[in-house]
Amino acid sequence: MTITSVLRCQTSFTRLSKLPLTAFESSFIFKVKVRCMASYEKYAEHKPIDKVRNIGISAHIDSGKTTLTERILFYTGRISEMHEVRGKDNVGAVMDSMELERQRGITIQSAATYTLWKNYNINIIDTPGHVDFTVEVERSLRVLDGAILVLCAVGGVQSQTMTVNRQMKRYNVPCLAFINKLDRMGSSPTRVLEQLRNKLKHNTAFLQLPIGLESECKGVVDLIHRKALYFEGNFGEVIRKDEVPQNMKSDVEARRQELIEHLSNVDDALGEAFLTESNISEKDIKDAIRRTCLKRTFTPVLLGTALKNKGVQPLLDAVLDYLPNPGEVENLAFLQKKEGESEKILLNPERSSKHPFVGLAFKLEAGKFGQLTYFRCYQGMLKKTDTIHNTRTARKVRVARLVRLHSNTMEDVNEIYAGDIFALFGVDCASGDTFVTEKNSSLSMESIYVPEPVVSMSIAPKNTKDRENFSKAIARFTKEDPTYRYVWDNENKETIVSGMGELHLEIYAQRMEREYNCPVLLGKPKVAFRETLVSPIQFDYLHKRQSGGAGQYARVIGVLEPLPAHKNINIEFSDETVGTNVPKQFVPGIQKGFLTMCEKGLLSGHKVAGVKFRLIDGANHIVDSSEFAFECAAQGALRDCFENGTWQVLEPIMLVEITGPEEFQGSVMGQLNRRKGIIVSIDSNDGWFTIYAEVPLNEMFGYSGELRSSTQGKGEFTMEYSRYSPTTADVQEQLITRYQESLGIIQKKKN
Numbered sequence: 001m002t003i004t005s006v007l008r009c010q011t012s013f014t015r016l017s018k019l020p021l022t023a024f025e026s027s028f029i030f031k032v033k034v035r036c037m038a039s040y041e042k043y044a045e046h047k048p049i050d051k052v053r054n055i056g057i058s059a060h061i062d063s064g065k066t067t068l069t070e071r072i073l074f075y076t077g078r079i080s081e082m083h084e085v086r087g088k089d090n091v092g093a094v095m096d097s098m099e100l101e102r103q104r105g106i107t108i109q110s111a112a113t114y115t116l117w118k119n120y121n122i123n124i125i126d127t128p129g130h131v132d133f134t135v136e137v138e139r140s141l142r143v144l145d146g147a148i149l150v151l152c153a154v155g156g157v158q159s160q161t162m163t164v165n166r167q168m169k170r171y172n173v174p175c176l177a178f179i180n181k182l183d184r185m186g187s188s189p190t191r192v193l194e195q196l197r198n199k200l201k202h203n204t205a206f207l208q209l210p211i212g213l214e215s216e217c218k219g220v221v222d223l224i225h226r227k228a229l230y231f232e233g234n235f236g237e238v239i240r241k242d243e244v245p246q247n248m249k250s251d252v253e254a255r256r257q258e259l260i261e262h263l264s265n266v267d268d269a270l271g272e273a274f275l276t277e278s279n280i281s282e283k284d285i286k287d288a289i290r291r292t293c294l295k296r297t298f299t300p301v302l303l304g305t306a307l308k309n310k311g312v313q314p315l316l317d318a319v320l321d322y323l324p325n326p327g328e329v330e331n332l333a334f335l336q337k338k339e340g341e342s343e344k345i346l347l348n349p350e351r352s353s354k355h356p357f358v359g360l361a362f363k364l365e366a367g368k369f370g371q372l373t374y375f376r377c378y379q380g381m382l383k384k385t386d387t388i389h390n391t392r393t394a395r396k397v398r399v400a401r402l403v404r405l406h407s408n409t410m411e412d413v414n415e416i417y418a419g420d421i422f423a424l425f426g427v428d429c430a431s432g433d434t435f436v437t438e439k440n441s442s443l444s445m446e447s448i449y450v451p452e453p454v455v456s457m458s459i460a461p462k463n464t465k466d467r468e469n470f471s472k473a474i475a476r477f478t479k480e481d482p483t484y485r486y487v488w489d490n491e492n493k494e495t496i497v498s499g500m501g502e503l504h505l506e507i508y509a510q511r512m513e514r515e516y517n518c519p520v521l522l523g524k525p526k527v528a529f530r531e532t533l534v535s536p537i538q539f540d541y542l543h544k545r546q547s548g549g550a551g552q553y554a555r556v557i558g559v560l561e562p563l564p565a566h567k568n569i570n571i572e573f574s575d576e577t578v579g580t581n582v583p584k585q586f587v588p589g590i591q592k593g594f595l596t597m598c599e600k601g602l603l604s605g606h607k608v609a610g611v612k613f614r615l616i617d618g619a620n621h622i623v624d625s626s627e628f629a630f631e632c633a634a635q636g637a638l639r640d641c642f643e644n645g646t647w648q649v650l651e652p653i654m655l656v657e658i659t660g661p662e663e664f665q666g667s668v669m670g671q672l673n674r675r676k677g678i679i680v681s682i683d684s685n686d687g688w689f690t691i692y693a694e695v696p697l698n699e700m701f702g703y704s705g706e707l708r709s710s711t712q713g714k715g716e717f718t719m720e721y722s723r724y725s726p727t728t729a730d731v732q733e734q735l736i737t738r739y740q741e742s743l744g745i746i747q748k749k750k751n
Contacts, residue, residue: 047121049327049351052419053319054123054376056140058168059150060158061718064180068150068306068315069113069126075237075313076115076122078406112374112405112421117316123421134163134500134720135483139362139431139448141167143376143421146323147175148315149299153187153213157195159657159692159718165200170449174293176300176318177202182210182217183305186685189213193301203266204299205259207289208314209252211245220303220311221248223256224285229314236309263288266297286321293322326419331378333358333434336442345443351417353381357388357437360445361429364480373427374405376420378445380437383415388435391444397427397435431482450482452569453498454652454697454721457505458523460495469518477508484508498528500721502701527651527698529735530724531601532568532610534646536561541640542619543633553621554633556582556590559614560641568610568650568724571598575615582618582630589627590615593634602642604649604735605742609724649732650724652697655680657690658707660715665689667710675699676728694722698731 057065073079114123125140141147147168151161168175177196179189189210196202208220211228219230221244230240244252263285264274270288273280292298302318304311327349334342348355357380365372382388386399403410403423416422429435432447461470474486474497485498499505502525513519538559545552563570573591582590591613598608618633656677658668662684668691672679677695684690700719707715727735 047351049349049419050325051119052121052123052325052351053323054143054145054326054419054421055319055323056125056127056137056144056147056173057150058127058137058141058147058164060152060155060160060164063150063152063155063161064306065150066126068148068178068180068312069124071306071309071312072124072316073113073115074235075316076117078113078115112423114404114406114421118320120320122316122319125421133504134167135448135450135481136363137164138167138450141171141173142448143360143362144173145326145329145419146319147173148319149175149177151177151179151192151196152184153179153181153189153192153303154184155659156188156192157199159655159720162200163720169296172296174296174322174324176293176302176315176322177204178311178315179301179303180306182213182303182310183215183308185214186688187213188685189301189303191685196299196301202299203262203292203297204301205262206255206303207259207300207318208303208311209248209255210303211248217305217308217310220314221245221252222314223252223259224282226252226256231310231313236312239313260285263292263298266292266295290322294324294328331445333378333443333445336444347379347418349379349418351381351419355380355418356441357382357386357435358443358445359388359435361427361433361435362431362448364429364431371427372423372425373429374421374423375435377416377418377422379418381415381417382422382437386437388437389439389441390429391434391436391441393429393433395428396439397424399424401425430479448482451500451721452528453483453485453500454528455501455505456496456498456526456528458489458494458526459497459505459509460521462519462521466516466518469516470512470520473512473516473518477511481508494523496526501719525701529604529606529727530569530609530650531603531606531647532608532650533560533562533641534648537641537645539637539640541633541637543629543636545629546624551621551624552626552629552632553624554586554626554629555619556615556630556633556637557617558637559616560638560645561612561614563610563612565723571595571609572612573615574612577615577617581620582615583620583625586620586625586627586630587615589629589631590634593631594638596631597635597638601647602639603647603739604732605739606649606735609650649727649735651727651731653694653722653725654697654700654719655722656693656695656700656717656719658693658715658717659688659690660707660711662687662689664711664715665691668707668715671703671706671710675703695719696725696727696731697721698727 057069059065070079074081112123112125114121116122125144127137127140149161149164149168151157179192181187182189189206193204193206196204207223209223210220211218219228221228226244228242228244230242232238232240260270260274260280264271267288269291270280270284273284289298289300293300300318300322302311302315304315306312329349331347331349333345333347335345336342347358357377359375359377359382361373361375363374365374382399382402384399384402387396388399389396401424402413402416404413404416404420405423410423413422434444436443461467477484478486483500484504487496487498489496497505497508499508505522505525509520509522536559540555540557542555543552558576563572573594575587577587594613598611600606601608613634660668669679672691672693672695675695676699677693680692680694682689682691703717707717
């Protein structure tokens with residue numbers, strides 16, 4: 001059965017399922033669908049490497065990512081009917097499978113699916129837009145080969161767009177830009193294109209032009225083929241090609257020439273043809289777009305409106321034409337050697353069993369049947385009953401069940417190949433672990449970047465009888481989400497959870513109540529302040545203890561110095577000793593002592609960051625020295641540095657983006673000034689303003705209510721972590737006083 005007939009069956013089923021049917025007819029159609037879908041699954045499994053695409057859909061909040069994914073699944077025959085993110089039918093989009101996602105109308109977890117388009121197998125991951133769930137975007141982009149960057153035609157490049165762009169750059173992921181929501185009032189794709197060039201520094205140009213905007217949006221013009229595309233039928237499934245409208249011909253030629261010029265600047269083959277004024281064919285342009293897109297030197301821009309079913313099919317064609325297949329992406333693993341060094345190994349993406357299996361676990365999720373672990377296969381083949389080994393823990397796991405994912409539903413498969421995204425049950429591992437089939441293999445892949453949490457809250461179950469469920473929920477969520485942290489504060493006798501924002505912690509509190517029947521109480525948000533050193537300080541500390549029998553003797557000499565501003569959340573340890581005054585086997589003890597002391601500073605009780613411990617010299621005793629003695633010496637050296645050095649408190653600074661009607665701009669700027677914000681830039685467009693400002697996180701609590709009340713409910717804001725910066729003198733004084741008071745209370749209780 002060909003893919004055309006499969007999709008025809010799927011379409012027929014959709015059409016017939018809406019008719020009133022007898023029991024016999026319903027049964028017959030159900031069997032037809034099952035048979036069609038079985039053929040669909042079989043057809044989807046075995047593909048050569050050039051027929052596979054792994055893509056992610058990323059964007060700022062409310063740019064239309066999930067709506068776009070819903071349309072892609074519908075047009076490719078993966079689902080039989082479309083639902084909206086905030087639909088009236090209470091069904092919700094397929095990719096928003098969590099009840100909380102459907103109620104709030106936001107994506108909380110990244111969701112994976114796969115589908116077929118023109119005989120290509122496309123694996124898709126739909127990601128959240130909120131900065132609070134940024135780790136979901138991070139780990140998705142880590143395992144993908146290409147991405148679609150969705151932008152709102154009204155909002156353009158926004159704060160989270162910049163974050164997503166940085167993440168794509170970090171993992172070197174080629175992308176297409178899709179300007180969505182052409183039907184919205186105030187849409188301006190030309191302005192968004194300029195923002196892509198100026199704010200994100202992309203070399204970019206239109207591949208399409210809109211035929212009308214806002215309520216007049218009728219379709220798009222394909223600049224490469226000089227054809228107008230109209231999307232007709234009940235769901236925009238029929239594409240009608242026509243001549244370019246007469247009033248657009250000069251604009252089309254100008255934009256086509258602009259596209260060729262932008263490509264010529266970064267592609268030698270097209271540049272030579274452009275300079276020699278040779279005839280440039282449609283194929284020449286498409287080949288140049290593909291070459292430059294793979295190198296990340298050019299970003300093609302496509303247009304449409306997913307909600308009104310326009311422009312989605314050409315976007316799918318562009319995914320096939322311009323984004324890489326798994327064989328065109330270099331994937332490296334590190335081979336650990338005995339000397340402690342590592343060698344980079346290029347993995348072979350061939351879809352066969354000739355090479356040993358290498359896979360990366362990139363996401364953990366608790367499912368109905370136990371822990372579900374999402375994997376990306378980078379090399380070789382894996383089938384049921386195979387045994388795989390975790391290279392970090394050396395544990396082995398037998399593959400009992402192999403599944404591919406379609407949102408929250410699973411489809412069993414017998415085998416997977418390099419380039420596939422799949423999932424396994426019952427694998428005890430951490431996010432970022434590498435798995436291989438060869439025993440004792442020392443291969444490991446680069447792990448996933450995990451940002452540090454910026455907000456903390458105290459948390460406790462409302463009812464003491466729910467403590468067991470509370471413990472289960474905390475254990476599961478901290479394992480699934482590496483940005484969700486949990487610690488017990490021994491001084492205040494309370495549980496502290498940390499995350500990427502208030503929404504992040506609030507969502508997990510709601511999930512505890514819904515999924516574990518454990519309502520919780522959240523305390524006032526606490527900012528993750530840090531303590532750092534202002535100027536270098538030397539230390540020379542001797543730890544000596546004799547109490548009969550073997551004693552303790554260790555001496556450490558060196559310098560504790562501040563790191564540069566761009567590294568002020570890091571901690572570094574440097575062993576610069578020469579000779580045998582400090583035996584090498586005791587150096588790990590010194591490092592451990594240093595890291596232990598960095599957990600709590602003496603100034604305000606917050607973690608120490610932005611310092612470098614340089615161990616220059618020391619002394620040991622042939623009998624009394626031990627690793628523990630040197631650990632104590634390092635702790636004593638740090639105590640001296642705390643008492644004699646000059647320290648300051650750092651606080652997280654957030655990049656805040658505020659949008660609202662222009663008549664409220666003055667009051668919003670006044671609010672930001674009162675909250676110690678620094679305004680970076682202001683944009684105005686069609687009676688609306690956008691203010692970009694840097695504001696301390698400590699000043700942002702409760703801002704959403706204040707903004708709504710001062711803008712008649714029309715103002716919106718988003719924020720994301722920018723950097724750590726020194727606090728003002730009054731804030732530092734408050735923190736020190738509060739910490740000293742808490743120590744005094746604890747001391748009285750002890751007495």
